[in-house]
Amino acid sequence: MFNPNDPKLRSFISVDPASDFPIQNLPYGVFSANGLAPRLGIAIGDYVLDLWELAQEGRLDVCEPAVFAATSLNAFMALGPSVWTRTRVRISELLRHDHPELRDNDELRKLALLPMKDVKLHLPFTVAGYTDFYSSKEHATNVGVMFRGKENALQPNWLHMPIGYNGRASTVVVSGTKVRRPRGQLKPPNVDAPSFGPCKRLDFELEMGVVIGQPSAMGEMISESRAEEMIFGFVLLNDWSARDIQQWEYVPLGPFQAKAFATSISPWVVTREALEPFRLQGPEQDPVPLPYLRQARPNNYDLTLEIGLRAGAMNEAQSIARTNFKYMYWSSVQQLMHHASSGCAMNAGDLLGSGTISGPEKTQRGSLLEISWNGTEPLELPGGIKRSFLEDGDSLVMRGWCQGDGYRVGFGEVEGTIVAAG
């Protein structure tokens, strides 16, 4: 079996070196085209490869073709890691420049390869449960300094486990979905009683989302190797946050309506396998984690992340931060091992948000709260536009990629535009 991550592989489909979707990537998504029902597809360059057509034509013999005529990846994910690998290897083979099977079959190419600009991309999987972590030390420290001062910035538990909370799965939406400004109870410090109205401190949070592809049983703890096997892939995730609603509601049970109105994810799920060449060791963990959280393998990825904001009358998004997934203190595998540690059952389709990804530099902050330092240092944009928090009409774009030698394994984007509370 050849290595589908081999940097030397080339496809017969021409792929720009700056494209997110070379033959080394092959991310999964759900698309529809020509008014037909949704199907599973794989991104390659500027095209979507229709897995159902391939299976129907007898070119992809890894499972029942019906699995690919679905509105979500869940049934495919449920088949497990060996099917994921076989599918990826087979698709890689079919797309290789030196493999004639699809390359020289005009009819099949016409059926199975659709220009990405002509398809509609859907939420790629049915979100079984959504959990959001808080695992960047830089982010937790920034927020802590802002609200509790330097001395008490990190809570005592933070260095001992990946702190997280259950989020709301029903409002996870795909990139491009408009985000309505939420309403909620607001009580600024200088007034006596709360009022109800549109959020005034609307923010984003740059995160990665882990997509769980295999379940664990109630009562079962998860080893490192099992956790790796359960991870199907990753998406970009924007954890929209209403800072003013959050501030008033969150004691003592945590964020609730402040995060419940929307969470946006990118449409393509980049597989764990495609990210393997970009693994690296994350920050040193001190104190050494308890045994159930220890990892032997390098636990992070060298994954560049960029945030763009198109505010008000701007014609295009302006980069406002660039950071890297590698700064995360707690890894996705550690988050998953912790999540199951009490006996909590995990399901295929669970989505784990990494927590806001901030880096050590000021230019590497993953939320407007941090960038504008709680509104005290408004962000300055071209044309004299300033932003402390997001305004109606603002569009936020996140991108992410791992840079290889002459190619990149990328995530596309997650975009959301704010519409008025109405």
Place this chain on the structure above:
Amino acid sequence: MFNPNDPKLRSFISVDPASDFPIQNLPYGVFSANGLAPRLGIAIGDYVLDLWELAQEGRLDVCEPAVFAATSLNAFMALGPSVWTRTRVRISELLRHDHPELRDNDELRKLALLPMKDVKLHLPFTVAGYTDFYSSKEHATNVGVMFRGKENALQPNWLHMPIGYNGRASTVVVSGTKVRRPRGQLKPPNVDAPSFGPCKRLDFELEMGVVIGQPSAMGEMISESRAEEMIFGFVLLNDWSARDIQQWEYVPLGPFQAKAFATSISPWVVTREALEPFRLQGPEQDPVPLPYLRQARPNNYDLTLEIGLRAGAMNEAQSIARTNFKYMYWSSVQQLMHHASSGCAMNAGDLLGSGTISGPEKTQRGSLLEISWNGTEPLELPGGIKRSFLEDGDSLVMRGWCQGDGYRVGFGEVEGTIVAAG
């Protein structure tokens, strides 16, 4: 149309006045019998009425019969309140003592009525999302006094909105499911660093669960009347809690693994309609809630709740508390209106826990944390047995019922026995 809540109605099936399931109740559940696949049923006295058999035989013409040959109530709930009402009225008619259709049809009775002792009861619906509230003023005050002192017992936000958090849907289980003692990080105040091991302060919480039967759209706020229509029914709910895990993990994002290992519910969903005769006005709300949380109708139910504990070598459960749902400060309708207020989409199958139900008296406390006052006043049981928290082998039973004149509309029970962490 006759009134299926009429206290004078009688069934041809003899029902003990102390039974939870007279003809005025007719709760829905999912059962299996004789090795067959699960079906939807209704409890009547000591019997389960098989809705699929009735539909197959042309006696229940409210929807496709296949809806009743299901492993969950979700598809039936999705049909909406007018179908729920039509079904309830029709079943009431079929079970009346003066209606010959089922009463005098030996063959149909044999097919459709199964002794409850012969069936297995399943989780009645697929839990789409699980949210847990904190809406008893007495409970919140007790916990506040214990951990923050009398002066700061209630947090400033508590009187302004139903405080809640997202729970974990994957571990909601039906009554009778064994509950494995969870493991987690424990850091007693007198040690420097946490350790990982079995929870030492395992507790229950007596709650009611609201079962949402109709969805709301993302961005949609919910009026009182719409909230009423969305509520399909209620179950008993035991929100198992690991107090020591919770204490160390919950700042600042709320309970996570301390609640994620198990939540038990009763197998029968008592409909909102069956509870109508028992509505009453709950505690006065001061300050008056913000307009989006105001209710015109009486917002509570006169619903007696009892907790039994069979500890160690005891032969039977001993009552350790008796309280009433009517003490709840925030109502289920208010919880639902608040839940959707940010634009959070609700789904059929969402489960909203009321929060621990404690009353004003010491004998009305809904958790062992309160009963034993954080372990300082151990509960004394027959045979010299004492309990500060739950031990392995302990069995906890919750019951609930609305008392009518000569009948009761009851919930059966939710039982769970603790097994060792292993």
